Amino acid sequence: MHERNAANQAQKSFLHRIVTGDEKWIHYGNPKRRKLWGLPGHASRSTAKPNIHGKKLMSTGQRIGTVVRATGTFSLALVLALVYEWRVGLVAMSFVSFLVLIFYKQGKMVQEETFRTAKTMQNSVKIAVEAVTNIRTVASLGREPLFVKEYKEQLRSALILAKHASRWRGIVFGLARGFFNFVQTGAMFYGGHIIVNDDVPYDVVLKAAQALLMGTSSAAQAFAFAPNFQKGINAAGRIVILLNRKPNVVDPAQPAVEEFRGTGEANLQTVQFSYPTRPAVEVLKGLDLKISKGQTVALVGSSGCGKSTVIQLLERYYDPDAGLVTLDGVPLPRLRLAELRRGLGLVQQEPVLFDRTIGENIAYGDNSRTPAQDEIIEVARQANIHNFIMSLPAGYDTNIGSKGTQLSGGQKQRVAIARALVRKPQILLLDEATSALDTESEKVVQAALDVAKEGRTCITIAHRLSTIRDADVICVIHAGRVAEKGTHQELIDRKGLYYRLYKRAQ
Numbered sequence: 001m002h003e004r005n006a007a008n009q010a011q012k013s014f015l016h017r018i019v020t021g022d023e024k025w026i027h028y029g030n031p032k033r034r035k036l037w038g039l040p041g042h043a044s045r046s047t048a049k050p051n052i053h054g055k056k057l058m059s060t061g062q063r064i065g066t067v068v069r070a071t072g073t074f075s076l077a078l079v080l081a082l083v084y085e086w087r088v089g090l091v092a093m094s095f096v097s098f099l100v101l102i103f104y105k106q107g108k109m110v111q112e113e114t115f116r117t118a119k120t121m122q123n124s125v126k127i128a129v130e131a132v133t134n135i136r137t138v139a140s141l142g143r144e145p146l147f148v149k150e151y152k153e154q155l156r157s158a159l160i161l162a163k164h165a166s167r168w169r170g171i172v173f174g175l176a177r178g179f180f181n182f183v184q185t186g187a188m189f190y191g192g193h194i195i196v197n198d199d200v201p202y203d204v205v206l207k208a209a210q211a212l213l214m215g216t217s218s219a220a221q222a223f224a225f226a227p228n229f230q231k232g233i234n235a236a237g238r239i240v241i242l243l244n245r246k247p248n249v250v251d252p253a254q255p256a257v258e259e260f261r262g263t264g265e266a267n268l269q270t271v272q273f274s275y276p277t278r279p280a281v282e283v284l285k286g287l288d289l290k291i292s293k294g295q296t297v298a299l300v301g302s303s304g305c306g307k308s309t310v311i312q313l314l315e316r317y318y319d320p321d322a323g324l325v326t327l328d329g330v331p332l333p334r335l336r337l338a339e340l341r342r343g344l345g346l347v348q349q350e351p352v353l354f355d356r357t358i359g360e361n362i363a364y365g366d367n368s369r370t371p372a373q374d375e376i377i378e379v380a381r382q383a384n385i386h387n388f389i390m391s392l393p394a395g396y397d398t399n400i401g402s403k404g405t406q407l408s409g410g411q412k413q414r415v416a417i418a419r420a421l422v423r424k425p426q427i428l429l430l431d432e433a434t435s436a437l438d439t440e441s442e443k444v445v446q447a448a449l450d451v452a453k454e455g456r457t458c459i460t461i462a463h464r465l466s467t468i469r470d471a472d473v474i475c476v477i478h479a480g481r482v483a484e485k486g487t488h489q490e491l492i493d494r495k496g497l498y499y500r501l502y503k504r505a506q
């Protein structure tokens with residue numbers, strides 16, 4: 001029971017650590033990047049197998065008990081043997097250091113084997129996860145055989161490793177178990193010798209030998225668990241490392257504002273930033289961007305210039321290396337994370353919806369309260385999706401399937417817009433919200449966005465420049481800075497970077 005509780009607790013803490021505040025997980029969870037592939041060693045293994053770790057913890061708990069009991073029995077047997085006939089006891093004891101050595105070697109072997117096998121298994125898990133999560137793309141490209149082939153190759157190397165390791169484990173394990181018999185044979189042999197030569201009563205030697213017999217057989221049985229015990233320790237070690245990680249992005253000890261409610265004003269001042277996973281590449285090199293309340297600001301620039309990075313800094317997924325990001329003049333690290341993010345409504349290129357009803361998906365937008373049904377309907381109207389929802393037999397109670405597979409791209413996007421609106425955000429962040437849509441859906445979604453933008457600040461990123469023509473300010477990001485800024489007409493007249501981007505898109 002205690003083990004079950006401990007395992008349960010470990011699993012909860014594990015998931016908690018992953019989903020809260022650590023920018024590394026945020027990075028890999030970025031649907032735009034789809035970098036599940038790139039998860040570092042422990043990450044995908046850990047996310048894929050928290051349950052296994054839990055089981056290992058549980059079984060480790062049971063095995064610790066067995067191993068402790070066996071060690072106790074063996075020590076007691078040694079003490080009894082020493083008491084009955086100290087020389088017989090000493091002979092048995094002389095083997096103990098070998099025994100320890102064998103178990104140490106065995107432990108190390110299991111550790112290395114676990115690490116190597118896990119690494120290989122992790123590669124195969126990565127392939128499977130990528131194939132399954134992107135199954136539509138995989139199928140449309142006809143790449144199924146390639147994934148199956150790669151998966152098989154990874155599994156084959158795992159199998160070879162496992163075969164090799166189990167051969168060695170068998171040898172060491174056999175030796176370890178046989179060793180208890182050597183101990184006993186040695187003790188009996190020497191016992192016979194002292195009965196004959198030193199006139200030691202045979203019953204004394206027999207008692208000492210009997211004590212050893214009982215002790216060693218119980219220990220031999222218990223140490224059959226040793227490999228699993230070692231694996232359990234390794235698994236627990238990895239969990240402890242993860243749980244002990246200190247996220248960089250955390251709530252301030254003393255927030256500058258209690259109950260922060262922004263007005264929609266944001267500012268990035270001489271922001272320099274490199275992603276922690278790529279510290280050598282400076283994405284923003286002193287970027288200045290002032291966004292006033294109610295303004296629609298468009299960020300444009302060539303692919304990879306850092307547009308989405310600006311949004312990620314505003315959400316405080318990361319902290320800049322230098323410079324300041326503020327909301328209403330307050331630096332983000334001085335605000336509670338939940339409060340600063342509550343004022344931001346993010347709509348991304350590929351909305352992530354949950355396997356719930358449409359109503360629940362919209363209500364998910366605000367976790368600080370339970371939005372009333374009227375309000376859900378109201379934001380669905382604004383997002384131009386109400387009529388569609390009402391045309392479904394179960395209306396707002398329709399389950400949209402895993403990741404919203406039962407909706408078209410445009411419908412999903414409009415549900416995501418409704419979800420963003422239910423937060424009543426002061427700032428709407430649109431990260432290529434219409435880029436993945438066909439022209440027809442784009443129009444409908446764009447209309448929904450135009451309504452959503454009313455009365456609030458909006459920061460929008462778009463590849464299709466036609467969608468941001470009407471922005472109050474267009475900022476061209478180039479070489480890590482805002483290189484040009486102005487209205488569409490001003491920038492066209494300037495005949496600079498924007499002009500060239502615009503012409504290229506024509």
Ligand SMILES: Nc1ncnc2c1ncn2[C@@H]1O[C@H](COP(=O)(O)OP(=O)(O)OP(=O)(O)O)[C@@H](O)[C@H]1O
Nearest residue numbers: 027275277278283302303304305306307308309310
């Ligand atoms: N999590 C990350 N770790 C490391 N590098 C990253 C990460 N996210 C983005 N980058 C890199 O930072 C740079 C800026 O990326 P960003 O996504 O901000 O560009 P973008 O202008 O939005 O690009 P696009 O228009 O193609 O979406 C790129 O070179 C990108 O490869």
